[in-house]
Amino acid sequence: MQYKNGASDNEAIKKKIRVAIEKSGLTKKEISAKMGVSPSTVAQYVSGKSLPDLKNFVKLCEVLHVRSADLLGLSVSDKGATVS
DSSP states (O other): OBOTTSOBHHHHHHHHHHHHHHHHOOOHHHHHHHHTSOHHHHHHHHHTSOOOOHHHHHHHHHHHTOOHHHHHTEEEETTEEEEO
């Protein structure tokens, strides 16, 4: 899927993850310790070189205190979810 700005799903999700990590105020080392992954793994998420698998995506959301829908670019309402 392409977004209005031309970004692909993966590019948009990578950007949202990077921004959420930067806004968290946590270091890569702190995030990695809480997730049980290496700091280099978190660095790959920040740089956009890779996306977390589903298990680590859920952990990342928990550590950053963000909703998965927000990182996926979904708007959730009573009528269902839409891509924003």
